[in-house]
Amino acid sequence: MADLVGAFAASHAPLIAREWERLSPGAKATITESFDEMGRRLTALKPDVLVMLSPDHWVNFFLDNLPSFCIGVGPEHDGPPEPFVAAVFPHENLPGHAEFARHLVDTAFAERFDPAISYRVRLDHGFCIPLWRMGLEPVPAIVPIFVNELEQPMPGVARCFDWGRLIAAAVDSYPGDLRVAIIGSGGLSHSIGEPTMGDIDEPFDHACIDLFTHAGETEIATTLEDWLPRTGNGSHEVRSWVIAHAAMGGQGFDLIHYAPIPEIYVGCGFAEWKMAG
Amino acid sequence: MTDYWLSKLFYDLQSPAATARWREDRTEILDSYPLSPEMRQAVLNDDIAAMAPHVNAYLLRFYCLVCNMEDTDFIAQLRAMKPEEEARNG
Numbered sequence: 152m153a154d155l156v157g158a159f160a161a162s163h164a165p166l167i168a169r170e171w172e173r174l175s176p177g178a179k180a181t182i183t184e185s186f187d188e189m190g191r192r193l194t195a196l197k198p199d200v201l202v203m204l205s206p207d208h209w210v211n212f213f214l215d216n217l218p219s220f221c222i223g224v225g226p227e228h229d230g231p232p233e234p235f236v237a238a239v240f241p242h243e244n245l246p247g248h249a250e251f252a253r254h255l256v257d258t259a260f261a262e263r264f265d266p267a268i269s270y271r272v273r274l275d276h277g278f279c280i281p282l283w284r285m286g287l288e289p290v291p292a293i294v295p296i297f298v299n300e301l302e303q304p305m306p307g308v309a310r311c312f313d314w315g316r317l318i319a320a321a322v323d324s325y326p327g328d329l330r331v332a333i334i335g336s337g338g339l340s341h342s343i344g345e346p347t348m349g350d351i352d353e354p355f356d357h358a359c360i361d362l363f364t365h366a367g368e369t370e371i372a373t374t375l376e377d378w379l380p381r382t383g384n385g386s387h388e389v390r391s392w393v394i395a396h397a398a399m400g401g402q403g404f405d406l407i408h409y410a411p412i413p414e415i416y417v418g419c420g421f422a423e424w425k426m427a428g
Numbered sequence: 429m430t431d432y433w434l435s436k437l438f439y440d441l442q443s444p445a446a447t448a449r450w451r452e453d454r455t456e457i458l459d460s461y462p463l464s465p466e467m468r469q470a471v472l473n474d475d476i477a478a479m480a481p482h483v484n485a486y487l488l489r490f491y492c493l494v495c496n497m498e499d500t501d502f503i504a505q506l507r508a509m510k511p512e513e514e515a516r517n518g
Binding site for chain 1: 430432435436439442444480484485486487488489490492502503506507509
């Protein structure tokens with residue numbers, strides 16, 4: 152049986168890579184310290200597999216084929232296609248874990264979920280910026296789950312709770328000896344390519360942090376479904392956090408750091424979920 | 429209303445080779461996408477307000493990077509749309 156050893160969440164603003172040399176010393180320090188702490192905690196857990204949740208930023212999928220959830224089941228994945236990410240995280244390929252990924256898919260179908268699958272995916276900045284900044288070398292095997300958090304209609308928050316429980320069940324039923332960690336990548340508030348671009352919705356961000364710390368599933372789902380249509384489009388990535396939260400049993404949220412960083416347009420959040428007791 | 433071909437154009441322009449070609453000669457690439465005359469003109473004019481309602485916001489953002497548009501200019505054009513957007517949304 153595999154063990155779910157931890158779950159984390161982190162922002163992945165592309166400007167962290169694209170503009171790194173031009174960021175202010177304060178922004179660099181905040182981002183560096185937060186990712187370093189996350190990297191230390193994750194490394195200490197000695198994960199064999201990282202299940203990473205992130206949207207696809209129009210790299211693998213387009214309007215003619217846009218899955219709500221897609222699992223990368225290949226033994227390896229392509230590294231970042233964006234030149235500005237490849238420049239700082241030069242991995243042509245990244246390891247996958249075909250056996251666990253297939254078990255996750257089989258568990259999903261057995262539980263009446265219908266994810267898309269892909270034997271070869273490209274891992275964009277949503278995956279690679281956290282991997283780069285956390286300094287995980289060698290990079291553990293990655294099982295990517297792409298969540299549509301970019302184009303309407305998107306999966307409901309309640310369904311994301313279901314997905315979190317599904318991942319936990321798949322880990323629990325895996326016959327091999329594996330240590331599995333989860334990273335929910337994205338959020339918190341940001342607004343891209345719309346009239347509010349650059350705005351950071353701090354009340355939304357603090358509400359999310361409070362919800363993950365104290366609230367039950369219904370309150371989280373209701374609050375987010377009400378608020379998400381009224382805040383920046385990038386905030387939809389909080390679904391990745393919801394999935395991580397649900398996988399860990401919805402207990403023990405530990406905020407590593409939160410900082411609104413206007414230079415990169417994102418309310419940056421870094422968090423770890425503790426194991427359910 | 430999403431415009432498939434406008435979206436497809438922006439999606440395709442993400443490849444470095446397509447970006448280079450675009451920066452050399454827009455019309456040659458535009459000829460291979462069946463855009464409406466209005467949308468084609470909006471692209472030629474970099475008319476953000478005309479394109480924004482018809483394309484995913486992230487694709488619009490990519491497109492502006494392809495065009496070497498400064499973020500300050502892009503954001504200014506987006507913010508100029510705000511009153512219209514607010515009026516439309518009540």
